[in-house]
Amino acid sequence: MDKKTAYKKVAYYPGCALEGTGHAYNKSTRAVGKKLGLELEEVKNWNCCGAMEVKNIDPKIQTYLSSRVMSIAANEMGHSVVMAPCNGCYHNLKKAEYDLAHDEGSREVTERLSSKAGHTTYEAGQVETIHALDWIKDAIGEEELAARVKNSLNGLKIANYYGCMYTRPRHIFPEKDSGPGSESTSAPHFMDDLLAAAGAENVDFALKTACCGGAHTLSDADTSTKLVANILIAAEEAGAEVIATECPTCHTGLEMHQIRAETNFGIKTNVKVMYFTQLLGIALGLSPRKVGLQENVSDGRAALKARQIG
């Protein structure tokens, strides 16, 4: 089955963040999918993927946690594609997939924990994990997307911020860097492509895959604030009005440390932060409320109004 057909109906793994601070990402992803005629079936009774933390206790527990989600999608729901919009979830499912295919020790621990938990052990290759970017890029594509735009982004200047976990480390993403049409780990462009098709002007942004310090956003907040300030300043210097995000941890980190940079370091920036699904939804004719724009801590409604968008 080609990707265009395979991605029409996928298992959806929102993850913990999308039920909390990333609520607007969940809302806008679902709304955009519906608008584009793509079907999402939420993974039943899912659990946390292990995020950035569980691997520091023991990496094989994280492999098990992620494998349980894939096992439910494959064995209890009959899906062959799992879509995760959160970079952390996406990364961990991909990493579990790699480890289960290549490491005997990971397979043993996953089997032991799965049988004690009482579900079928996930076998590598049962599902393909994709990001929300792959989903829209491959199921719809730029051409069809451009044809469906009702409300162009009118040359809105956007810095596309992909973060760490979407591209690194390279070995867990075998489909990237694999020739024409594939995503690049050094200069990712899927979000740029989709937003350009929706009428945005992507600025030349050097910090696309820089780190926001998300893993230590609370435990080493000053480091995270410095890293985020670099990203915000670089985006502004590149002329961006909006930073588009594709990860709830990055997004919340940018919003939180934009405030913290001002309160604790006196660094003031004005660039707004929006999920790429919020921007796409608005371009497709959804109302700002429908994509949860009012929920963003960084309020970008005036920036859109100034460009007569929406």
Added chain:
Amino acid sequence: MPIHEKHLIRPENLSTHDNLVIDGVDVSGDWSTFIKARVVTDYNEQIEEEISALPGGEFIHRCWQCGSCTNSCTVNALNSDFNPRYWIYLIRMGFEAELVRDKDLVWQCVSCNKCTYACPRDVFPEGVMKATAHWLELKGHTVKSPSTQFDEEFSSQVFRTGKIEDGRVLLGFFRRSGQSLFQPWLVVMIKKMIRGLPLVWLTKMGWSALFHPRTRGWGPAGAAIQEYAREQEHKHLAAVRGGHPEAMFDPAK
């Protein structure tokens, strides 16, 4: 000759001269700084083996010191004392005393994986940083870092209920690390969130912070994970000679 990576040499091991004459030749200006000769005898050749036995440290032996990790490092760009290549060198040479001087820096690795991406030898330096930080704590060289406290709070919530909830993690971490909730940035952030979030959602978030959302039927999975985690903690402690049991993670806490 200039001394490269001069910041790696401790000031007390440097000798600086304004005017210097050697064998009747005035070398002032060109040769103003020397590294003092010293003899190191307190090697601990076990360090590499101990760190290799902890998760993430398995491939430290592959390193050939090219420095790609440090060159690509996010934290090094903010603080040049954060130097993965140098720490890997110290570990492999057994310079425990030198490594311990940086005991409260190693944990600051943000796991961006730029080093792992750049490493030509698949050392997985990000994992080595985590294993080294873990080793420093197990060995009793330093107390649990804020990062470890966060990892433990987060993981024990996942092990108990299958899921985490942002507010609950934040509260739990601030409690564990003894921080006040009344931080200026947090007050501004919460005010802005209240403005934008629908009332229903805020109620739901408050509700989940009190009544923990959980994965249905999580009991057996949670129990199996906790049992496995305890086994691993004992294994890690046993791998570190003279390890401190109080540095272990208790998933039930």
